[in-house]
Amino acid sequence: MSDQKNDIEIIQKIISGDQKSFDILYKKYSRLYFLTCIRYFKNRQEAEDLVQEAFISIFKSLKQYDHTKSNFSTWSNRVVVNVCLQQLRRKNIFRDVDDIIDIAQNVVVEPTAVDHLNLKDLTKLILNLPKGYRTVFNMYVIDGFTHKEIGDQLGISTSTSKTQLMKARKMLQLNLKSTEQLPNGSYAYGR
Amino acid sequence: MPMEDRYKELFNDPNLGNEDWLEPRPELLGSIKAELYPVKKDRRVLYIFLILGILTALFISYFVFSSENSNSVGELNNTKLEETSISENLEVSKSIVPIVEETIEASEINTSKKESTAKSPISNFKQDKINNEITKSPIKKNKLNSESYIPVLSSSKQRPNNFNNTSLKENKAQNILTTEELDQNVLKFISPLTYLKTINPKFLEYTFDNPNLNLAVKNFDSSIKLENKNSKAWGLEVGSGYMITDFILNSNYLAALNPADYTQEPGTGQYVQLGIYKNLNDRLSLKLDASYSRTVFNSGHNSQVIYSLSDENLDQSIRYDMPMATPLGFINSEIVIERASGNIEDQTDIVVDLQNQHKLNMIDLTAGADFSLINRNKLQLNVLSSYGITYLVNVENEFRSFTPTVSGFNSGASQITADQENINSLLPVFDLGVNAKYEIREGARIGIKYVFRSNLNPIFELNDFNSSMKRNQIGINFQLDLN
Numbered sequence: 001m002s003d004q005k006n007d008i009e010i011i012q013k014i015i016s017g018d019q020k021s022f023d024i025l026y027k028k029y030s031r032l033y034f035l036t037c038i039r040y041f042k043n044r045q046e047a048e049d050l051v052q053e054a055f056i057s058i059f060k061s062l063k064q065y066d067h068t069k070s071n072f073s074t075w076s077n078r079v080v081v082n083v084c085l086q087q088l089r090r091k092n093i094f095r096d097v098d099d100i101i102d103i104a105q106n107v108v109v110e111p112t113a114v115d116h117l118n119l120k121d122l123t124k125l126i127l128n129l130p131k132g133y134r135t136v137f138n139m140y141v142i143d144g145f146t147h148k149e150i151g152d153q154l155g156i157s158t159s160t161s162k163t164q165l166m167k168a169r170k171m172l173q174l175n176l177k178s179t180e181q182l183p184n185g186s187y188a189y190g191r
Numbered sequence: 192m193p194m195e196d197r198y199k200e201l202f203n204d205p206n207l208g209n210e211d212w213l214e215p216r217p218e219l220l221g222s223i224k225a226e227l228y229p230v231k232k233d234r235r236v237l238y239i240f241l242i243l244g245i246l247t248a249l250f251i252s253y254f255v256f257s258s259e260n261s262n263s264v265g266e267l268n269n270t271k272l273e274e275t276s277i278s279e280n281l282e283v284s285k286s287i288v289p290i291v292e293e294t295i296e297a298s299e300i301n302t303s304k305k306e307s308t309a310k311s312p313i314s315n316f317k318q319d320k321i322n323n324e325i326t327k328s329p330i331k332k333n334k335l336n337s338e339s340y341i342p343v344l345s346s347s348k349q350r351p352n353n354f355n356n357t358s359l360k361e362n363k364a365q366n367i368l369t370t371e372e373l374d375q376n377v378l379k380f381i382s383p384l385t386y387l388k389t390i391n392p393k394f395l396e397y398t399f400d401n402p403n404l405n406l407a408v409k410n411f412d413s414s415i416k417l418e419n420k421n422s423k424a425w426g427l428e429v430g431s432g433y434m435i436t437d438f439i440l441n442s443n444y445l446a447a448l449n450p451a452d453y454t455q456e457p458g459t460g461q462y463v464q465l466g467i468y469k470n471l472n473d474r475l476s477l478k479l480d481a482s483y484s485r486t487v488f489n490s491g492h493n494s495q496v497i498y499s500l501s502d503e504n505l506d507q508s509i510r511y512d513m514p515m516a517t518p519l520g521f522i523n524s525e526i527v528i529e530r531a532s533g534n535i536e537d538q539t540d541i542v543v544d545l546q547n548q549h550k551l552n553m554i555d556l557t558a559g560a561d562f563s564l565i566n567r568n569k570l571q572l573n574v575l576s577s578y579g580i581t582y583l584v585n586v587e588n589e590f591r592s593f594t595p596t597v598s599g600f601n602s603g604a605s606q607i608t609a610d611q612e613n614i615n616s617l618l619p620v621f622d623l624g625v626n627a628k629y630e631i632r633e634g635a636r637i638g639i640k641y642v643f644r645s646n647l648n649p650i651f652e653l654n655d656f657n658s659s660m661k662r663n664q665i666g667i668n669f670q671l672d673l674n
Contacts, residue, residue, distance in 0.1 A: 003205075019228060026220050031207040034215050039202065048215045049654055055223045073205045089514045090521060119201055119210055126198075141195045142202045155512035157502045176194075 007072040011062055026055065032073065033080045035123070039138045040084040042127050050087055054080040081143045085153055088135065117176075125175050133168035140165050244558060244578065248477070424672035428478070430464040430640060432666015436486045436551075438518035441649075444656035448516050451492040455518050458551065460486030462664055470672075474563040480577065482555045484662075489591065490517050491546035498528060498539045498600065508603055513593075515545055518658050519586060520611035520651040522547070526593050527603030541600055546591040547607075552584040555644070557622055569630035571638075576623055581646055583616040611651065618660075619647040626668070634672035641665045 010028075013021035033054050037047035058076050065075055117125075126134055135154065139145040140161070145153070150161040207213055436458035440448070462484035470476040496511050503509055508529040515522050528541060559577020566572075590605045624642035631637055642664045649657035 019224065022224065022227070023220065026223070029205060030215055030219070031210060031213040032203075032205045034213050035202060035207065035210075038213070048219055051215055052219060052223050052226070053654060056226050059227050074203075077203065089512065089523070115197060119207075120212060122198065122201060141198050144199075155510075160499070160502055172194075 003073075004067065004071050008067050011065065011067075011072065014059070015062055022059070029073065029076060030055075032077060035119075036077055036080045036143075037084055038123060039126055039142065040081075040088065040135065046087075050083055051080075053087075054083040057083055078143070081139070085139075088154075125172060128175055129168055129171055133164055133171060136161055136164040137168040137172070248558065424470050424634065424674050426468050426470070426634075426670055426672045428464070428466040428468060428480075428668055428670045430466075430666050430668030432462060432640070432664055434458075434460050434462050434484060434486060434662050434664040436460065436488065437661045437663075438488070438650075438658050439661065440518060440658045441656065444658060447656065448492060451494060451516070453490070453492040453516060455490040456488050458486035458488030458549075460484055460551075462666065464666075464668070468561065468670070473566065476561045478559060478561055478575075478577070480555070480557045480559075480579075482557075484551075484553050484555070484664075486551045486553075486662075487548065488518070488551075489546060489548050491544065491591075492516060493596075494543050494545060496528065496541050496543060498530065498535070498541050500535070500537050503530065512608075513543075513545065515547060517547060517549060517588070517611065518651070519549065520613045520653060520656075520658075522588055522607055522611055523609035524590055524605060524607045526605045528595055529601045529603045531599050531601050535599060539597060539600075542596045543602075544592075544594045544596060546593070548589040548591050550587040550589075552587075554582045554584060555620060556580055556582075557620065559622060561626065571626075571628040571630070571636070573626045573628065574624070575626060575640075575642070577621075579620050579622070581618045581620045583614060583618070583650070586611060586614065613653040614651055615648055618650060621645050621647055624664075628670065636670040638668050638670065639665070640668050 007025075010021045010025050014025060030051060033051045034047060037050040037054070038044070041047050041050065054076075058079050061079065065072065069075075126137065129137060136150055139150050139153070140147065147158045147161040147165075150156070151158045154161070156164075438455060438458070445453075462482050464480055464482035466478050466480035468476045468478035492515070494513060494515070496509075496513075498509060506529075508527050510525055510527050513524045513526050515524055526543070526545075528543070557577040557579030559575060559579075561573050561575040563571050563573045588607050588610055590607050593602050593605055595602060622642050622644050624640060626638045626640040628636040628638035642662075644662040644664060646660045648659075650660045651658045
């Protein structure tokens, strides 16, 4: 049985009140949702709180999920991102999107450099970005928002979004370059 | 693979089985499930509470009605049954005929036996007269009546004996005719007695069942002293008044809002109330109340925005999405900050003072008891307690003002784009209060009532944030006994 078919079956059972199916769904997706929340918030505790809020949101919206339009993992992860953005709005973090950081120009990084890094290292690289850069990078590169959508969500202009993304990329390349220069080339992100 | 594609692929892959560092703490699943599946448990408690309440109400009602029925409706039905069975039951007819005839003698003590028996027994019956006398001065007159009846009853004991002198068949034939007449007359006879029944239902019972009227009169007499006409009355209560509502934020919510100089005012408003009550006795009554209330309050806090020239519109303004906190949760709004002066830096931090007004419309349904502590002359002091539900009909939010605290910037347009989402619109509620009442006429009272009303669940709940609502109501009320 494919993942999507399996997901639909689980969802139907959850809707009909089966708590064990919810446990299965949680085990399957909690890491992905946690990873998503971690990308937006460095604080592990805060990320866990958001995972909780996200699961509640997903649970309440399960009846609205249309499996013909998108995979459950894509749909549900978008719910998680929206929960993160809602939290950012609550904390009025968007005022920091214009963090000014001197970024060295003309950084050259091998395109395949990221292939050598594992998920943990890449997460660490993203988390090292300032909040504004990180938010725009996450939304555009990983979560697939357009610049217009980012502008609408964050209350910034499209051009600001583009600028932020450009700066984020440069900073990420710079960090990636310095990672390559490390003896073991590894970051640590633990509990 | 390009760097960004690698990111996208890696971070959207649900298969993260080996990434143990991404495992949330084990308790998280438990706390999520506690959020998602507590409803049944909570409702179970609520249902138990409601069922217990209903059972208690039914239990009390059963006793109230059964005692009433046994004294009134049920008694009347029994009497009618006896009436219909008169023609079949010789013994019963015997017991009726002497009583009626004896009563004739009692009321017309100077009338000859021939005259009285020649007339219809009921037409000669002067019970109305007696009733009127009893009504005017029940205790005194009854005493007199009972005294005057005693010798009559004693002397009239001959009548049944005379009656019994006829043969059984004759008796039966005679009695059938007599009771047929009586059936008609007894129905007429019931009507005036119905009044007596309302004062003391046992009067009928004794009248029909016991040839010794003296007992009935004695019983009537003593019970009149105990009965209070309004002690078991149903009644209506209407009221209206002023209320102050406090919203109490929990420590997490308050701690999160304090850095933004969060302020809120107690809500003020009015309520109207309509209720019915049932007096169980002179002191205790049960009541059901419905009330509608409207309360208004303000809240506000600061928020910081960055005015960046690069984001500025052609009309020298910037539109911001502005999430705002209220005692009932978060609302979203849009504000426009206009730049008045010409020369500013590329980016300016602006603190904005945000003020909102909220209006709550609520309906409360409560059931409870009212106990009279003091009952002297026409004054009563009652304590009351009740449980029920509050239904939050709606919340109206209004953006009152926002003020940039940096010179050179003005507030432009503003609007609320999204209302609170995490409001519990149905809440259990508990009341405690006092009601000082003054009897303006028999069965009608006016009072001043204070009620402390506390909702037992938070009205707003989101993760670690919640707020609850407590109300203080003071108003006047008018009570009218219906029977």
